[in-house]
Amino acid sequence: xxxxxxxxxxxxxxxxxxxxxxxxxxxxxxxxxxxxxxxxxxxxxxxxxxxxxxxxxxxxxxxxxxxxxxxxxxxxxxxxxxxxxxxxxxxxxxxxxxxxxxxxxxxxxxxxxxxxxxxxxxxxxxxxxxxxxxxxxxxxxxxxxxxxxxxxxxxxxxxxxxxxxxxxxxxxxxxxxxxxxxxxxxxxxxxxxxxxxxxxxxxxxxxxxxxxxxxxxxxxxxxxxxxxxxxxxxxxxxxxxxxxxxxxxxxxxxxxxxxxxxxxxxxxxxxxxxxxxxxxxxxxxxxxxxxxxxxxxxxxxxxxxxxxxxxx
Amino acid sequence: xxxxxxxxxxxxxxxxxxxxxxxxxxxxxxxxxxxxxxxxxxxxxxxxxxxxxxxxxxxxxxxxxxxxxxxxxxxxxxxxxxxxxxxxxxxxxxxxxxxxxxxxxxxxxxxxxxxxxxxxxxxxxxxxxxxxxxxxxxxxxxxxxxxxxxxxxxxxxxxxxxxxxxxxxxxxxxxxxxxxxxxxxxxxxxxxxxxxxxxxxxxxxxxxxxxxxxxxxxxxxxxxxxxxxxxxxxxxxxxxxxxxxxxxxxxxxxxxxxxxxxxxxxxxxxxxxxxxxxxxxxxxxxxxxxxxxxxxxxxxxxxxxxxxxxxxxxx
Numbered sequence: 001x002x003x004x005x006x007x008x009x010x011x012x013x014x015x016x017x018x019x020x021x022x023x024x025x026x027x028x029x030x031x032x033x034x035x036x037x038x039x040x041x042x043x044x045x046x047x048x049x050x051x052x053x054x055x056x057x058x059x060x061x062x063x064x065x066x067x068x069x070x071x072x073x074x075x076x077x078x079x080x081x082x083x084x085x086x087x088x089x090x091x092x093x094x095x096x097x098x099x100x101x102x103x104x105x106x107x108x109x110x111x112x113x114x115x116x117x118x119x120x121x122x123x124x125x126x127x128x129x130x131x132x133x134x135x136x137x138x139x140x141x142x143x144x145x146x147x148x149x150x151x152x153x154x155x156x157x158x159x160x161x162x163x164x165x166x167x168x169x170x171x172x173x174x175x176x177x178x179x180x181x182x183x184x185x186x187x188x189x190x191x192x193x194x195x196x197x198x199x200x201x202x203x204x205x206x207x208x209x210x211x212x213x214x215x216x217x218x219x220x221x222x223x224x225x226x227x228x229x230x231x232x233x234x235x236x237x238x239x240x241x242x243x244x245x246x247x248x249x250x251x252x253x254x255x256x257x258x259x260x261x262x263x264x265x266x267x268x269x270x271x272x273x274x275x276x277x278x279x280x281x282x283x284x285x286x287x288x289x290x291x292x293x294x295x296x297x298x299x300x301x302x303x304x305x306x307x308x309x310x311x312x
Numbered sequence: 313x314x315x316x317x318x319x320x321x322x323x324x325x326x327x328x329x330x331x332x333x334x335x336x337x338x339x340x341x342x343x344x345x346x347x348x349x350x351x352x353x354x355x356x357x358x359x360x361x362x363x364x365x366x367x368x369x370x371x372x373x374x375x376x377x378x379x380x381x382x383x384x385x386x387x388x389x390x391x392x393x394x395x396x397x398x399x400x401x402x403x404x405x406x407x408x409x410x411x412x413x414x415x416x417x418x419x420x421x422x423x424x425x426x427x428x429x430x431x432x433x434x435x436x437x438x439x440x441x442x443x444x445x446x447x448x449x450x451x452x453x454x455x456x457x458x459x460x461x462x463x464x465x466x467x468x469x470x471x472x473x474x475x476x477x478x479x480x481x482x483x484x485x486x487x488x489x490x491x492x493x494x495x496x497x498x499x500x501x502x503x504x505x506x507x508x509x510x511x512x513x514x515x516x517x518x519x520x521x522x523x524x525x526x527x528x529x530x531x532x533x534x535x536x537x538x539x540x541x542x543x544x545x546x547x548x549x550x551x552x553x554x555x556x557x558x559x560x561x562x563x564x565x566x567x568x569x570x571x572x573x574x575x576x577x578x579x580x581x582x583x584x585x586x587x588x589x590x591x592x593x594x595x596x597x598x599x600x601x602x603x604x605x606x607x608x609x610x611x612x613x614x615x616x617x618x619x620x621x622x623x624x625x626x627x
Binding site (some may be wrong): 053280 | 433459461462463467468470471472474475478556560563564565568569570580583584586587591594597598604605608609612613616
């Protein structure tokens with residue numbers, strides 16, 4: 001177990017350095033003259049230039065200088081100091097205000113996934129090849145095939161504007177009801193995947209030997225399903241849901257942008273639109289870290305739940 | 313999926329028998345069939361396969377010769393026709409800028425399909441090379457390449473594409489198009505590479521590979537003539553599905569404003585433009601959305617159907 005965690009941790013550290021290096025190299029390195037870029041069209045005095053060169057270690061050139069500044073960026077990133085956006089706000093402050101909203105949205109999406117996806121998946125798995133099973137399979141294929149940029153605006157138009165079942169946009173202080181429709185849209189993709197995963201897993205376990213044993217002992221079907229099958233079937237589903245929570249938090253760019261929800265994805269959306277380079281890089285760096293850490297946690301959790309994984 | 317297919321297939325067959333009034337041909341069933349023949353027999357009876365194939369062919373024709381589908385020029389925009397209803401060939405009316413909504417959707421197929429197909433090809437090339445090297449040579453080459461795959465797989469596609477494409481400041485249409493293709497391929501090859509790697513590992517243990525080696529064939533010849541053909545089928549299935557998701561990714565990036573940019577006509581750009589004015593008129597939003605969704609669905613369903621046919625174990 002310890003060896004597994006250690007190996008997984010080393011892998012994550014490697015991935016962390018790899019991604020942040022790419023992000024850094026693309027965004028900051030290779031600019032012509034960063035000091036002039038900062039000042040725009042205005043002239044830069046010698047004193048200002050000397051100060052900024054010293055402050056950002058721009059005098060170190062070549063590969064050594066690049067890595068020096070990369071580690072500087074990394075140090076700031078780990079300390080939570082993400083610098084300022086082009087509008088002059090601290091990116092850390094923007095993120096601090098945005099996180100709670102994004103987490104709330106992700107949790108709603110997760111609840112939708114668990115309540116509808118897993119339940120329907122269990123039913124479909126038990127009644128394999130029945131009407132319910134076939135119709136959910138077709139439906140999930142439809143959901144999996146329709147991109148969010150189609151689903152989100154159409155849901156907004158039909159459910160929000162035309163039939164007015166939900167508020168079409170969320171606004172500054174979104175309540176639970178306003179977040180419900182975006183949550184369903186955001187969760188629909190993971191709902192479809194969770195449904196299919198649960199269905200396959202339940203159908204597979206229903207054929208297992210221990211189910212036959214339980215049945216021949218004379219147990220009622222409800223007990224077989226709820227105690228024996230469900231417990232074993234939910235292991236891969238739990239893993240998937242864990243990975244998905246990380247995905248949902250970093251994947252809400254379109255949904256938050258369309259429904260005007262002031263979360264992390266919305267700020268990224270706006271940063272891209274307004275060409276706010278530092279804001280985009282700051283948010284992407286943080287989201288990548290969130291994504292990597294959540295993947296790690298899930299992998300370790302998986303190893304705890306299923307001992308077979310540890311000895312690969 | 314598969315259960316639905318089998319049920320539908322039997323129904324289909326029963327209906328056909330009812331119409332023609334003759335039993336199936338028992339002689340054909342006795343002959344041993346190859347894997348591909350078996351798969352084709354399955355596919356032929358699968359309505360989903362035919363529906364998605366028709367859609368794919370239709371979109372491909374749209375991309376190749378858009379003037380076959382509409383007589384109107386998608387760039388002929390007159391503001392006085394803003395949100396005007398259907399008239400003179402413009403089946404779905406006009407959008408906010410007074411352009412023909414239907415014509416724009418038809419002409420948008422080209423960019424989408426170009427990005428999807430070329431990224432899938434490039435992805436396939438990278439995946440074949442990496443998967444082949446890792447699977448065939450094994451040992452440290454496999455260890456290094458597999459770690460590289462792990463790292464790239466750990467990078468969220470949309471976020472990385474945003475960072476990469478922000479560096480492309482040019483507004484030249486073709487450069488942007490190839491930048492999008494390149495970025496999608498660089499980030500998207502890992503799944504296919506894993507598939508190729510595992511099928512190469514299976515294939516290289518086979519007797520015919522040992523036989524070829526004993527006959528004096530070199531590594532290159534064995535890889536090219538003996539292993540590659542056997543590793544190709546699963547890779548093609550993965551790439552068909554990937555093609556659909558690349559089209560969706562291109563539309564998403566264009567929607568965000570960092571993929572393709574006007575004057576290139578892309579569904580993603582049009583969906584974004586239609587979204588802003590949806591309260592005045594919804595058709596400019598709904599039409600490109602429907603085109604995009606149907607195209608992506610068609611490729612995913614096609615790949616799904618082919619995979620089910622080739623790999624009956626998954627049922």
